[in-house]
Amino acid sequence: MKSLHSFLVTPVDNRYNNSKDIxxxxxxxxxxxxxxxxxxxxxxxxxxxxxxxxxxxxxxxVIIHHNIFRRYYDVKGDEKNSGSYITEDLYLCNPDQLxxxxxxxxxxxxxxxxxxxxxxxxxxPLLSDEKEQGLIGILKYNNNxxxxxxxxxxxxxxxxxxxxxxxxxxGERLYRVTTKSIIIKYEYKGNExxxxxxxxxxxxxxx
Numbered sequence: 001m002k003s004l005h006s007f008l009v010t011p012v013d014n015r016y017n018n019s020k021d022i023x024x025x026x027x028x029x030x031x032x033x034x035x036x037x038x039x040x041x042x043x044x045x046x047x048x049x050x051x052x053x054x055x056x057x058x059x060x061x062v063i064i065h066h067n068i069f070r071r072y073y074d075v076k077g078d079e080k081n082s083g084s085y086i087t088e089d090l091y092l093c094n095p096d097q098l099x100x101x102x103x104x105x106x107x108x109x110x111x112x113x114x115x116x117x118x119x120x121x122x123x124x125p126l127l128s129d130e131k132e133q134g135l136i137g138i139l140k141y142n143n144n145x146x147x148x149x150x151x152x153x154x155x156x157x158x159x160x161x162x163x164x165x166x167x168x169x170x171g172e173r174l175y176r177v178t179t180k181s182i183i184i185k186y187e188y189k190g191n192e193x194x195x196x197x198x199x200x201x202x203x204x205x206x207x
Contacts, residue, residue: 002047007093008086009043012061015069039066041167045101046090055110055144056101063107063167065097099176100141100169107141107169114182115141115167115174116157120193132195135159136186137175145179156192158184 001008045060056062068084068091084091099113109115116137121130139146139155151157163181167174173195 001090002050003092004050005052005094006049007056007062007095007098008046009062009064009068009091009093009098010046010089011040011069011091012042012044013040015040015071039070041066041069043068043091043093049095052095054095055108056098057103061102062093062098063100063169064093065099068093068097099167109141109143111143111145112179114139114143114146114177114179115169116159116164116177117172117174118195119156120195135161138192138194139182140172140174141169143179146182151182151185156186157182158186 041063043062043064045056045058045062047058048054048056067082070082072080072082074080082091084093086092095110096112098110100107100109100115102108117140118137119133121133136156136158139151139153139157142151142153159175159177160181160183163177164175165177167176
């Protein structure tokens with residue numbers, strides 16, 4: 001089965017990541033189907049679109065938008081699947097809803113997106129809640145478009161306001177940023193401190 005303009009994907013494990021194994025017992029962490037934080041964002045590509053070019057191949061593991069597998073309640077209170085639903089194991093995913101793909105054990109960002117690691121502010125007051133440097137971070141997952149423009153993995157980059165969206169990739173808290181929102185490369189002093197809170201280690205959240 002193939003779609004004209006969309007990827008067909010199947011979830012890795014389950015549609016939701018809302019349980020954790022503790023000493024052989026499953027602890028349910030969240031029971032709300034509408035909480036996007038617990039929706040699985042890892043999928044396997046079943047087929048690629050028939051129209052258009054893509055670097056993604058069937059069989060690749062991918063990071064996708066949380067709305068693909070998400071359930072919701074309609075105005076009558078009835079539980080519904082998203083518009084991407086075909087079967088419990090097969091879903092439509094538009095190209096702009098697919099952000100990364102893994103091949104040969106390595107994650108790669110698609111040309112429309114990259115992933116940036118937030119950094120800590122310098123000299124933050126002890127009681128301040130604002131410990132993260134806004135609109136700046138370390139480029140962790142690059143793409144071919146940014147490489148052609150001279151941006152490399154590890155560069156300190158700036159991005160436009162409201163262009164970042166939080167993901168947890170293999171225990172690391174990152175921002176997904178659109179390629180067009182990366183606007184500057186700063187001089188990397190080498191003493192920047194990544195902001196990776198302790199809750200991300202062994203986290204049950206988005207992978």
